[in-house]
Amino acid sequence: MRQLTYDGMPIPGLNDLVRTAIRLHPAPGVPGPDESHFGGPLLWPSDEPWPECPVTWPPDPDASDDAWAGGHPLDEPVPAMVGAAQFFRDDFPELPFPEGTDVLQMLFCPMEHDSLHHQGPAVRLIWRDSGEVRDVAEPPPAPEDAKAAYLPEPCVFEPCSIDELPRLCDFPAETRSALGIPEGAGDEPEGWPELDHYSKIGGWTAWGATDRSELGCRECGAELRQTIALATEEHEVGCGCEADEGEPAGWTFSRQGALNVFTCPADVTHPFKVRID
């Protein structure tokens, strides 16, 4: 493998920092329940209750670990969630599907929720065996007071793969010292490739206004890993594809940012965390 250099110098550990992300390139479409998509119908069994928002007060600890600061009162109706994304293993084997599952379903509660780290929709992840679904459920209507910014337009994907290097806050300590970056420095070294916003599987987090904090797994302590990014804007980064840019999904997260899902590398069913940045 080519030894990566910086400023002409081979840097220990630099090669290990490259992560290959799958850029999704969402484009408006009419996906079915047996396809990967944003905002289309989910392959949800009709005999299984449709999920409700996990951010009741107190929140559902099995759904996520997002340090919620409040929630829907339990003595009022809890909002039904809406389908946000669906990823089949056949299309995205890079996702860490638990054994016996072959589709990941992502749902939003399309309202504003406050956590210590971000503000936005509440998220559930469901890892499912598509072979067990007989009749597909008719989803309930979105809650009346849903935020339009959290209701995606149906999109299909035209994925490509792209190599990424991390932002400074994700550099391991040995790479920082090899590059001579002082503790507390805020900027990447000059000439470092920029990590821009686009929807993707895997790769590194395109931190903007914030950086990595409190991303340890509540169950086992492992550092959670960037797994899914849903971008407000699909930025051009020269991946070579002739794909739509702009905002095909029509969703808008805080500061025009990306909704990033972090999962546990030891066990993806441990509580995940979301950061919108």
Ligand SMILES: [Zn+2]
């Ligand atoms: Zn909610």
Ligand SMILES: [Zn+2]
């Ligand atoms: Zn864990």
Ligand SMILES: [Zn+2]
């Ligand atoms: Zn591309």
